[in-house]
Amino acid sequence: MRKIIFFLQLFILSILLSCSNDEELNVPPSSVSGIEAEVISETRVKISWEASEDPNGDDVTYTVIVNGTLIENKTSNTSLELDVTEFLPLSNRQLKEVIARGTGLELSISITAFDSESNVSEETEVKRYVFINRAPGDFDFVQIDFNLFNYDFITLEWSPATDADNDILSYDVFINDDPLVEDYIIGSNNFNSNGSISVNYNFRDLIEDEFIIKIVANDRSGGTKEITRAFNFRATDVDLGTISLPYNESQDYEFSDNETDRKIGYNFTLETATGISITDFTNNKSFILTRKDNNQFINSGGTKLNVESLEPGDYYLEIQEDFRNVQSGTFSLNFRNATETDVNLGVLSSPFSGTESLEVLNSEPDNVIVFEFEAVGTARYTFTTNASVSMTLFDENRNFLNSSFGSNFTGIIRNSQKYFLEIRNQSFSRISESVNINVNPVNIINESENLGTINTPFNRNYEYDTTSSTNGVNRISFNINTNATYTIETIVANYDTFLRLYDSNGVQLNSDDDGGQGALSRIVGSLQPGSYVIEVAGFSGNRGNGVVSVNLN
Template sequence: MKKFINLFCVCLSIIISSCGSDDDAIGNLPPMEVSNIEAEVVEGTLVKISWTEAEDVNNDELSYDVVINDRVVADKTSELSTEFDLANLLTNRSRDFQKGLSLELIISIKAYDSNGGVSEESIVKRNVFVNRNPGTFEFGNINFDFSYYNWLEVSWYQAIDEDGDILSYDVYLNDMIIKENYIIGSDDYDGLGNVSYNENYSQYVDDEIIIKVVANDRDGGVTEISKSFNFRATDVDLGILTLPHDSSVEYVFNEEEVDRRIGYSFQIEENTGYVIQSDEYLQLTLFNDQGNYITGNSQRISGESLNPGTYYLEIGEYYNNSNSSGTLTFVLKDPKESDVDLGTLGVPYEEVLNFSIPSNEPDNKIGYTFQVNEETGVSAFSQSNVNFELRDINGNFITSGYRRASIETIQSGTYYLEVLQYYNNVDSGSFTLVLKDSDATNVDLGVLSTPYSDSIDFSVSTSEPDGKVRYLFELNESTGYSFTTITGTYVNLYDSNDNYVNGGYRNIYGENLNAASYYLEIVNQDYNDVSGILDIVLSTPNESDVDLGALSIPYNQSFNFNTTGEIDRKIRYQFNIDSQASYAFEIINENYDDYIYLYDSNGNYLNGSDYNNINGVLSSGTYYVEVAGYSNYAGSGTLVLDLQ
């Protein structure tokens, strides 16, 4: 009906116009109604409204007003489409409309021409399915294992979904998904999403790493966050380092240094020793160009040999200071260039040699080469905290020691003595090198008759190649023996065929030593010279035991004793009584850990104590009291016998 009225108006206008002057213009007519109005969802809640251009007989320029659900979304637009975010409508909806669903839109469009003409309003209803994307969210923490690159942890705050959808999350390492369809539950700490990845990802660290978390509402709405990491962004290429090389590089750990590490790549074209050190407390780790570990330590790494090739040094901060800096030093040189050739040394030889082992010494040691033309003993000793190692010209190990190393015999030839830093401490000092016959200080005591007792002064210098002094002697009859010193040395006894007989710390003893030739060693295992007195006793066991005979009651008597030279380390006092008596036996004035025992005439144990005294009642009979030391210790004291 409307189209018929409009057509009538047009015809009437033509008739009126034809009755006027030929020069009069045709009157303006309004545009026709808009048609083919459509609505489609572009993304989320964004909707595109489109329509077909309205017809205008005057061919005027047209514009359009668009109203959706009583809201003006376009005013005098010349386009044939417009976009509108329906979220503005949904905020005022009931909860039922806040889920993604089909929403009815009432769309009204009017066309306007440039001469004031207005079309009839076109009104249509269209249904669209709308769904809002999850809201923006943020990372909590992203943590990497920078030592082995086999663990990382990603945490994030959960996104808010305006539609109330239950969200799931996908987590990516670059394009590789490491967790899919993760839902944040009530047991997640502080309501954060948290995903750990426990696989090796070292193949990615040389390029940019992107960590991405995608929130899905499972109705097509997604929101993602990502963060990029470039662990090699601050790496430095030092290029080819020529030998010898000594340079310093300044480094800075700033807040942008995510892994708190800086890498330095360098290349060498010949074999070399190396020292790399920092003036600050850093972890230094050296790899080859295949990523294989070579060595690592705090503040300083070194080595005697680095083959030609490309290497990667990684410095890592221990304490994660936000802005720390320092100096890194690279030294490449032949570790043998500081060695000393002493030439051919005559025997005997003794000289004090000064040494210095600086921090830039690749092998942390100084080597001394020397040659001898005859068999000799060797001793090297120092008061400095160094280790010694002696090798032959072929590198075969001979002997070593801390602060002191010695060997009884080496043959003529060329040798290499190394003075090494102790636990890589930078050190300097002096040491004494001695070459001499190790038997030169031996003492021949000749034939010793029994009984024999003597005290001999001895001294064992650190210059002794074998670290010991030997006393040779011969026996023509069997005997008990005791060799004792209070000096902290070891005492060893051998027969003339070098067969071990007995040995111990400070003293040895025995009840029977056959007639033969022997030698006794006093061994110095200290870092300094030692000296003392050696007590030698050869006698028959029990020779010093005392028979007190028959004692009259009451009886009280004191006896001074010394078990130091006793073959069996004890003295027995035998007595008999012809009537019952109370006894109190006591050791006083003792200088060692002693004990006292009481036995009957058949050797049956009756009483004893290592607390110096015993008491009780004895019937008539024969008895003996034994004084000795704990664990065969020897010493002196006074025995008090009291019978009542």
């Protein structure tokens, strides 16, 4: 019986051994390792781990539990993302306070690996710490203003950034990477609900290229949000190249809505000295002309800009809208020699009377016409025109002699030499008129001068000097044999004059202080045959010299 049982055991063992040789046993996957947790944004966390190894090459999935909560069940991925807000066991108010200052959150992470044969690895459990904070939200620029005259001052305003954590935000403001303001808190410098700063900053060197203004909102727990705006003051500039003379062209311009500085620039190069004239009567704007190599200011104007002479070099013409309501327009740009329209009258011998054309075009670079003439001896000159002009007289060395604003210009020439009469257009439109020129001899009289009996018509000019006269008075006596009308006036003087007219008995017939031009005197009336005396004096005893005109008809 024992032999039978022994042989039965040997038979069963042999069967088992043969089965183990024919089929290999399936082994569970390895435990998970390398578990990490990192904040990717605000309260969102990424959990990752290294893939489990399966000896049998089976597909592996993972079950992930965080703080006792099943997050993933049998996922084939080796990472996942989740919002960890639910793991902060706080009220809404406490949650905001914790997140506002930032908090370290402990995460208990448990990961188990499964193979396709339902074999299970050993559970891997680790603890990881993450720092929770939500970054500031959106905000935007409200207004940006630049000092466009000196390019040295900037004013910025922006809306406050939103912040889900109710953080107290600070702001850093940059132009390119250069800080303008750091750690600014809204309300710290005013009662405005927006951010607002005004800073002195020289940005002239930046305007030739694009530059960036950036504002960064900081919650001071690592969260940031930034906004930027790019500026390019030269984006709409026009390159006119090298100017070929003569040049007379019209330039169209347009201020687009995104024109940063409401200015349009024109670059040009001159190889020859010339004058320039710019006109635009259609819009409110200003022109500014500078030399580029040294930023030298040349001239500026509104509807017109004139420069008598520009040296060779590189220039920048800027057209600026004064009132932000002009969208487009056209201006005339002219380059030519300012002396082309000047007139040489030659020798003007006394007496002389003539008329010359006076035309000052909008394209006149210096807005001036110069009449050159040569005088012989002492004479009185008179220039009259109906145009709105100013007139200035210079000697041959360009020394100033006299000037007048108005249509009538008169004075005394005492030396035989060349003279230059400069007539300047005082209006914003072209002048097409004429100028009347009169040169008459001047007689020099003593303190007391007797003209004897004179015949009408009579028209003479007398140069006098009361500075050393008795009582500061010069007297001119004369006789007439017929009835006559008279006009007696001081036409040139370096002081405030006074005129009186007496009859032969010393009775005063007429007098005047300022009836002439400015402080000059003028008396008008009629005379019967007889003897008369003209007395040339000064108001309140003033003394000086001048020219008195005696006209009898």
